[in-house]
Amino acid sequence: MARDALAERPRTFQDLILRLQQYWAAQGCVLMQPYDMEVGAGTFHVATFLRAIGPEPWRAAYVQPSRRPTDGRYGDNPFRLQHYYQFQVVMKPSPADFIDRYLGSLASVGLDPLVQDVRLVEDNWESPTLGAWGLGWEIWVNGMEVSQFTYFQQVGGQDCKPVMGEITYGLERLAMYLQGVESIYELVWSDSEHGKITYGDVYHQNEVEQSRYNFELADTTELLRQFEALESECTRLLEAQSALPAYEKMLRASHTFNLLDARRAISVTERQRYILRVRTLARGVADAYLKSREALGFPLLKKQAL
C-alpha cells in the first residue's frame, strides 16, 4: 500500500474529467464514451449493466451524462440538477486492491487522505427497475459524499460471478469541493486565453427549460402511449433474441417512466407496477445477453490479459 503521488487539484471541470480518465486508463480500464441515450445513471451504460453479466472479465471507465427528471429545480437550486455527470469505473472481477486504487484516484485529483477525513460509510445499492443489488459504501470526504462504491451481487436477476466492482463519482459535487465554490453554476468548466467558461454558461438554460419540460410540458398521454409501445417492442425483440436492441428499448421505457413520475402521472400504487414491468424487461435482457455471449463463446474470457 504505497503512498500515492499527490497531485495538484485540477482547476477546471474538464481537467477533473481528464485527470480521472488518465488515472483509470493507467489502471487498465477501457476508456469508453457516454452511452448515447437518456439514462438515470452510469450503471445503465451497457459497459456496466450488460458487462456485469456472465463470466467475462471487464474493466472500463467513462463519463455518463445522467438525467433524473424529478431532481430538476429550474436552475434555482445551487446543488440539484436534472441533468448531471457521473464518472463511472467498473472492474470485473473486482481486484483485491480496489479501494486502494480508488484512494489513488483521489490523490490524483489532489485530495490527500492524510489531510482530508476519508470515510467509507455503508451504503447498499438496490435498483428495483434493474433487478440489481450490491453492497458497498458512500465515500465521504470531510462528511461529503463524493462517490458510491458497490460490489454487484445481482444484475437483471443474474448472480454476478465474478463480481463486478463499481465506482461512481458525482463529478459536479467533487468539482465544487475541489474548486471551493458554493454553486454548481459557478464551477469553472474551462479556463483559457478566451476566458473562463462556467458550468452555468454551459448548462443553466438547459436546466431551466428541461425542468419546465419535465414538470409542466411533457405530454403524459403521449408518454404513457410510448411506454406501452416500448415495452411491447422490447418484448418482441427479446423473443427475437436481440439483446442489445431490446436493452435500448428498456432504457427508453425506464426513462419514460421517470418522466411520468416527475409529472406525477403515476399514482403510488401504480408506481410499483411500472417498476415491476421495467424489471421484467431488464431480466429478459440480462437473460438474452448472457445467452448471446455464451453463443459467441464468451470472447473476452480468451483475453485474460485485459
Next chain:
Amino acid sequence: MSGHDFLLELGTEELPSAAVSGLSVALAEQLTSAFASHGISHGMVRSFGTPRRLAVWVKDLNERAADASIVRRGPPVSAAVDATGNPTRAGLAFAESCGCSFAELGRVTEAKGEFLHFASVKAGAATTALLGDIVIQAVAQLPVAKRMRWGDSDFEFARPVHWVVLLYAEQVLPCEVLGVASGRITYGHRFMAPGPLTLSAALDYEDLLFTQGRVVADFEQRRQQIRSGVTDLAAIEGGTPVLTDALLDEVTALVEWPVPLSAGFDARFLDLPDEVILATLQGHQRYFALRAANGRLLNRFITVANLVSSDPTQVVAGNERVVGPRLSDAAFFWNQDRAAPLHSRQEALRAVTFQAQLGSYFDKSVRASALASHLAPAFHADATLAVRGMQLAKCDLLSGLVGEFPELQGTMGGYYARHDGEPEAIATAISEHYRPRFAGDELPSGALGQILSVADKLDTITGIFAIGQKPSGTRDPYGLRRAALGVLRILIETRREVDLQDCIALATRNAVADRDARLGSGAAKTAPASGPAIERDVYDYMIDRLRAYYTENVAGVTTEMFEAVLDRRPRSAYDFDRRVQALAVFLTLADAPALAAANKRIANILRKSDESEGTTSITPTPLVQVEELSLQAALNEARPTVLEAIAQQNYAEALTRLAGLRGVVDAFFDKVLVNANEPGLKAARLQLLRDLRSLFLSIADLSRLPG
C-alpha cells in the same frame, strides 16, 4: 496444565457500522462456546471491533482439551461367555468396539445381572489440532445480516476479507479462513499506518495496534474516548453534546482513531425546528449537536474524524460546507411547507396509498376520524377537535420536509398546525400521535393526542386484519404488535374506560366498507373475512398483546392471574387491568389460596353435576345444616357490598370482602355433603355453590389461581 494466549483477527474492508460491535462479540461467543464444548479451559476473553477488523483475544488457552472418561456397559456376561468359559462372538465384538482385548474388559454387577464393562480415559486432543476447525466454524456461524461475494471467489462475508491473524502464543496456526491463509501480519490505520505490522505474539496485539498501527481496537474504549472527547470539546464551545447511544455506537463503528473536531453553521438556521437541525446533523452527517445551558441548540457541532489530520482546518471547513447546503435545503422546504396551510393538503392525501385494499391516507383519516369522535367522550375531550386533529394528522406526509426526513412525520405536522393557528391542543396531538413508537417510549401527553394515537392504530390493526394480513410468526410488516401494545398502554396507563369491543366493531364496519368498495374490480382470491370474525380476531389479538404487556411491563402478574381475568373477557383494557391489579392484592391475603382451592372445587362439582344431570329442573328444598345455612347467610350479607364495589370497579375491595367468607366456606366443605341423597336438598346445595361461584366470577375466575 499450561496455556498460552490466543488471537484471531479478521482484517476486512470497512464493515457496516451496525455490524461491528455485534459481530466482534458474536465471534468471541462462538469461540468460547466451541472451547467449552471441546473442554478447552481458558482465562479472560476480549473481543475487538473496528471498521476494518474483528478480533478475539483469549488468555491462557489450555494446550490440551480436557481428558474424557469413557464408560461403556457391554452385553450380559451370560451372553458374552460360553459354557466353556471362552468369549462368545458377542463378547469379542464388544471388546473390539472398545479397542481392547477381551481379557482387558471388566465386569459390573447390576440389578439385572452381571455385564461386561469398559472404562478408560481418552486423552484430550492438543488444542493446536482443534483450533483450525474451531475458528473456521466460528467465523462461518457469525450472524452476518447481509453477505456478499467479491472478486472471483465464492466466499461470502459482510465485506471482503483481506488478512487473517491466527496466533497461539508465538506460533501461527496455519489455517484458511474465507479463502485467506492465516499469518502474523496485521495492518494498522488505513491512512496513518498503511504498512504491514508483524505480531510476534498474541499478547502484543492491542498494544502494537495502538502504538504503531494508530488503531484503538477495543470498541468500548473507543466509545468512551469519543464520549469524553466530544463532551470536553463541547464544554469549550460552551455547551453540552446531544449524545444518544445509537449515535455513539455508530460513530464508534466508523472510526479507528477518533479525533473530535468542532465546527459550525450559519446562526440563521437556528430558526429551523430543533428536530430538523438534529435530523440533519445526527441522521445525515453523524455529527454531535450542542446545546447551551438554557437547552437551546447552538450553531456549533462536533464531527469525529478518523485521523489526526495534518491540517484539521480543512476537515472542519469541508464539514461546514456540507452542513450549510443541507440546512439550506431544509430551510427551503420549511418555508415552502408553511406557505400553504396543512388542511389544504387533505385532498391530496387521496393520491397517497395507505394500503391498496384499504385505500388512501385520505380514506384512512376518514375512518380514524370516526373512531376519534367515538373515543372523545371517554377521554373527556371535544369530539369536534378530535375529528379535526385526525383529519390533519396525516397531511404532513405530503410536506417537503417529511419527504426529506420521513422520521419527522407527526413532528412537522405539529409545527405546521401551530403555524396555521390551529388550537395548541391539536398541534400537540398531531405531533405526538405516533407515540409510543417503541417499547418504553412516552405516551402522547394530552387527551387529544391519546385519542388520535388510539384511533390511528386501531384503524391500522383492524384494517390489516380485514384484508387477511394479520401478523404470523415473526412476520409483522405493518408493525401491528407495536400498534396494539401502544393502544393498550394508552388505555391502561391513562386510565380510560373505553369499550374496546365497541371500538373494534366500529373500526371493523368502516374498514370492511372501504375494503369491499375496492373488491368490485379485481376478483378476490378467497372470500374476505366477515365483520364478526374480524372483530373477534382483533379483540383476541389485542388481548394477547396484553399478555405481553404484563410480562414486559408489570412485575408480579402471573399467567394464572391473566387467565383468571381473561376468562371474563372484559370489554375494556383499563377494566382488565384493574381486575388484574386487584388479584395481585388478593393473592397477598392469607385466605387467598384456600379460596382459590374452594373455587376450583366448586367449579369441579358444578361441572360434574351439569354433565350428569344436564339442566333437569328439580325444585330445591330448604337447606338444613348449620354450616350451609351460615354460608348462605354470609353470602347474602356480603352480596350487596361486593356488587356495589364491583359496580365501582373497586375489585380489590370486592375480593377482600369475599375473602371474609373463607371460614364459612371451609366449614361448609368440612361438614356438608353436597351430593345429598335427597334430590331437592342436593339441588339446593348446588344452587348455593352456584350463587357463591357467580359472585366470584363477576370479578375473575379464581379457580385458575394457584391454591
